[in-house]
Amino acid sequence: xxxxxxxxxEEISANPRVKAVIDDIRTTRKSDFINNFWRALANQPAxxxxxxxxxxxxxxxxxxxxxxxxxxxxxxxxxxxxxxYCIHSHTAAARAKGMSDEQYAELLSILGMAAETNALAxxxxxxVDLEFQVR
Amino acid sequence: xxxxxxxxxEEISANPRVKAVIDDIRTTRKSDFINNFWRALANQPAxxxxxxxxxxxxxxxxxxxxxxxxxxxxxxxxxxxxxxYCIHSHTAAARAKGMSDEQYAELLSILGMAAETNALAxxxxxxVDLEFQVR
Amino acid sequence: xxxxxxxxxEEISANPRVKAVIDDIRTTRKSDFINNFWRALANQPAxxxxxxxxxxxxxxxxxxxxxxxxxxxxxxxxxxxxxxYCIHSHTAAARAKGMSDEQYAELLSILGMAAETNALAxxxxxxVDLEFQVR
Amino acid sequence: xxxxxxxxxEEISANPRVKAVIDDIRTTRKSDFINNFWRALANQPAxxxxxxxxxxxxxxxxxxxxxxxxxxxxxxxxxxxxxxYCIHSHTAAARAKGMSDEQYAELLSILGMAAETNALAxxxxxxVDLEFQVR
Amino acid sequence: xxxxxxxxxEEISANPRVKAVIDDIRTTRKSDFINNFWRALANQPAxxxxxxxxxxxxxxxxxxxxxxxxxxxxxxxxxxxxxxYCIHSHTAAARAKGMSDEQYAELLSILGMAAETNALAxxxxxxVDLEFQVR
Amino acid sequence: xxxxxxxxxEEISANPRVKAVIDDIRTTRKSDFINNFWRALANQPAxxxxxxxxxxxxxxxxxxxxxxxxxxxxxxxxxxxxxxYCIHSHTAAARAKGMSDEQYAELLSILGMAAETNALAxxxxxxVDLEFQVR
Numbered sequence: 001x002x003x004x005x006x007x008x009x010e011e012i013s014a015n016p017r018v019k020a021v022i023d024d025i026r027t028t029r030k031s032d033f034i035n036n037f038w039r040a041l042a043n044q045p046a047x048x049x050x051x052x053x054x055x056x057x058x059x060x061x062x063x064x065x066x067x068x069x070x071x072x073x074x075x076x077x078x079x080x081x082x083x084x085y086c087i088h089s090h091t092a093a094a095r096a097k098g099m100s101d102e103q104y105a106e107l108l109s110i111l112g113m114a115a116e117t118n119a120l121a122x123x124x125x126x127x128v129d130l131e132f133q134v135r
Numbered sequence: 136x137x138x139x140x141x142x143x144x145e146e147i148s149a150n151p152r153v154k155a156v157i158d159d160i161r162t163t164r165k166s167d168f169i170n171n172f173w174r175a176l177a178n179q180p181a182x183x184x185x186x187x188x189x190x191x192x193x194x195x196x197x198x199x200x201x202x203x204x205x206x207x208x209x210x211x212x213x214x215x216x217x218x219x220y221c222i223h224s225h226t227a228a229a230r231a232k233g234m235s236d237e238q239y240a241e242l243l244s245i246l247g248m249a250a251e252t253n254a255l256a257x258x259x260x261x262x263v264d265l266e267f268q269v270r
Numbered sequence: 271x272x273x274x275x276x277x278x279x280e281e282i283s284a285n286p287r288v289k290a291v292i293d294d295i296r297t298t299r300k301s302d303f304i305n306n307f308w309r310a311l312a313n314q315p316a317x318x319x320x321x322x323x324x325x326x327x328x329x330x331x332x333x334x335x336x337x338x339x340x341x342x343x344x345x346x347x348x349x350x351x352x353x354x355y356c357i358h359s360h361t362a363a364a365r366a367k368g369m370s371d372e373q374y375a376e377l378l379s380i381l382g383m384a385a386e387t388n389a390l391a392x393x394x395x396x397x398v399d400l401e402f403q404v405r
Numbered sequence: 406x407x408x409x410x411x412x413x414x415e416e417i418s419a420n421p422r423v424k425a426v427i428d429d430i431r432t433t434r435k436s437d438f439i440n441n442f443w444r445a446l447a448n449q450p451a452x453x454x455x456x457x458x459x460x461x462x463x464x465x466x467x468x469x470x471x472x473x474x475x476x477x478x479x480x481x482x483x484x485x486x487x488x489x490y491c492i493h494s495h496t497a498a499a500r501a502k503g504m505s506d507e508q509y510a511e512l513l514s515i516l517g518m519a520a521e522t523n524a525l526a527x528x529x530x531x532x533v534d535l536e537f538q539v540r
Numbered sequence: 541x542x543x544x545x546x547x548x549x550e551e552i553s554a555n556p557r558v559k560a561v562i563d564d565i566r567t568t569r570k571s572d573f574i575n576n577f578w579r580a581l582a583n584q585p586a587x588x589x590x591x592x593x594x595x596x597x598x599x600x601x602x603x604x605x606x607x608x609x610x611x612x613x614x615x616x617x618x619x620x621x622x623x624x625y626c627i628h629s630h631t632a633a634a635r636a637k638g639m640s641d642e643q644y645a646e647l648l649s650i651l652g653m654a655a656e657t658n659a660l661a662x663x664x665x666x667x668v669d670l671e672f673q674v675r
Numbered sequence: 676x677x678x679x680x681x682x683x684x685e686e687i688s689a690n691p692r693v694k695a696v697i698d699d700i701r702t703t704r705k706s707d708f709i710n711n712f713w714r715a716l717a718n719q720p721a722x723x724x725x726x727x728x729x730x731x732x733x734x735x736x737x738x739x740x741x742x743x744x745x746x747x748x749x750x751x752x753x754x755x756x757x758x759x760y761c762i763h764s765h766t767a768a769a770r771a772k773g774m775s776d777e778q779y780a781e782l783l784s785i786l787g788m789a790a791e792t793n794a795l796a797x798x799x800x801x802x803v804d805l806e807f808q809v810r
Contacts, residue, residue: 044649047649077245081253085263092266111389113189119482122217124138126220127220134680182378182382240718247660254651303536306533311529328515343477343519349482351485359533383464384483394446396441402440404545517791521787523790581799603777621789624803628804649732651752660726673763
């Protein structure tokens with residue numbers, strides 16, 4: 001029920017610009033599986049190229065946050081944005097990167113707690129303490 | 136500019152029910168500083184008690200996620216919910232728990248990237264792959 | 271710090287189309303006070319007219335929900351949408367319509383609780399029970 | 406299509422910690438029906454316990470807001486958060502607690518109206534009137 | 541899976557108040573097709589009347605923004621609000637009004653980019669430049 | 676009140692990596708004015724580089740949507756996300772690109788209308804018509 005068609009492997013192979021991105025996704029993720037997000041973005045090659053290029057840097061380059069922590073943050077954003085697709089894909093990714101049941105339970109607790117205190121602080125319009133401000 | 140008044144230390148001391156919660160916050164956080172969120176919630180002692188009791192469990196009990204990771208997730212939720220107060224308080228908390236500049240830069244990158252792909256996946260209404268579904 | 275200027279009483283009086291709406295607001299609300307929302311909308315007379323006409327029907331016409339309940343629902347929506355202005359104006363309106371401290375505390379509890387379970391249900395992508403569906 | 410499995414009655418019965426919560430839900434709500442939200446949360450017993458304990462206080466304890474008003478507020482939050490599951494479950498709950506067609510129509514009007522003026526006030530960045538501020 | 545029933549053509553024809561609105565929708569849009577949104581709103585005739593009257597003014601009256609631009613803005617709001625129904629209906633409407641593949645790709649790019657910088661500006665709590673403020 | 680410091684012109688000039696991006700912003704926008712968003716992002720040079728590179732492509736490259744239409748879409752996203760900074764900066768940018776008062780009034784009308792029908796469609800959980808689905 002996408003608003004655009006999803007590209008098949010045959011259609012991807014027939015378009016060199018799209019194929020180059022998809023090949024790099026397969027190589028980077030060490031898996032042949034291409035999920036529907038990329039099959040939908042294939043309709044817009046420029047968006048596909050830019051999105052993957054950015055995602056590759058943000059999620060796959062070495063850095064100060066480990067891969068699982070990155071996925072936990074991604075799930076948090078996706079949950080609050082109500083992105084059904086992204087919640088599913090990044091929960092699966094977190095599990096593939098080793099998220100334990102205990103870690104998932106704690107993630108859920110923090111998501112719920114933060115959403116609750118966000119609502120309280122917004123409803124009360126609590127002024128930011130001077131101690132928290134960078135000047 | 137809160138929608139309710141913020142309790143002073145004197146007002147807190149004069150109300151045993153509120154004082155008990157505030158004392159526990161001070162003990163648990165090993166700091167005398169009480170930020171405005173709790174001073175606003177003091178107007179509703181039952182909400183104050185329940186909120187602190189839950190937050191203490193979720194953010195201070197030992198568990199499978201370390202304290203800094205919990206704060207990073209809290210910042211993510213607060214940012215997407217647009218909670219000015221919570222963004223400030225939890226960014227300060229993350230720094231107090233050792234968040235480096237490099238970790239903060241990566242957190243920002245992931246927040247931005249996730250928000251971007253959430254918008255794309257929602258706009259395209261990408262159907263969830265069978266591979267991501269738990270049956 | 272609005273993105274548009276706020277109309278003074280003199281400017282309102284000098285524009286018959288705007289004045290007619292503002293006069294009706296004063297009559298309907300039985301108060302001379304005109305808050306900034308209407309002073310900003312005055313820059314767009316057609317939007318001002320349509321917005322007030324709708325709001326008058328929805329919030330001031332007799333109906334099945336009493337005026338205070340309507341304000342509580344308005345605060346709930348405004349809080350989740352993070353609308354600082356609307357949270358302030360409708361919290362003030364609810365108090366003017368008799369909201370007690372106890373009712374406000376319960377409203378806050380429900381806002382927080384609902385935000386929390388919304389996050390949990392979205393994160394878990396819980397399928398809707400057949401029992402809840404209208405067929 | 407949940408991101409976790411839903412517990413059957415048999416699985417619930419076999420786990421004393423989970424069974425204790427589910428039994429209390431059945432007793433409190435005077436119904437044997439256990440909806441999918443609790444069957445999903447059963448995977449995380451600590452989250453299940455805490456969530457139910459809080460919800461029981463917020464939604465079932467006697468207070469200053471009647472049960473139907475609480476559900477109307479819950480629907481408002483869930484709608485703006487876009488929580489499909491919660492919209493369905495709390496609309497069903499509101500009907501079970503006596504929400505009339507006329508009340509539902511007015512709820513819808515207020516949700517729409519508030520969402521509209523939230524967008525206008527945010528777009529115009531209307532400054533909060535001094536009259537609305539608690540000092 | 542709506543929370544209310546969807547009215548059939550027969551039910552619409554049997555209710556003069558509802559029929560009058562639906563007839564005007566058909567005339568204004570020059571099409572017999574009535575989508576589910578209006579069939580659901582038919583349960584609340586006053587909301588149906590008011591919503592259509594407003595939408596007709598906002599989306600169909602001549603003005604300074606062309607019909608396609610209006611649809612692009614509508615898609616943007618619907619995407620960020622995560623309204624699955626509205627994303628589908630207004631993407632279809634934009635295509636019917638001539639949205640090209642290139643325009644759609646650019647819309648997607650802007651949606652993603654804006655969502656990303658919104659997250660960054662909110663996370664960093666960047667103060668508004670004096671140059672942007674209307675005084 | 677940012678969560679990070681804002682870089683002065685002197686600090687920018689002293690850091691070649693940051694200076695290169697800021698210089699390109701000045702050249703591309705044909706203006707010496709550097710707004711606070713970029714002065715805050717300067718703390719994270721990699722995020723600064725990537726964000727500007729993307730924004731330059733999305734907002735400044737020639738394409739199928741004219742510059743003003745792009746800004747209107749940007750305002751729409753920013754308003755619904757409640758990003759105070761972005762609402763101010765992109766409303767100013769839209770005016771600089773020629774947005775008339777009439778166009779702004781229509782933009783506001785569409786923002787409000789879309790937010791309203793989003794709330795209604797979400798509350799009613801209207802099922803997507805088959806006619807809107809791409810298969």
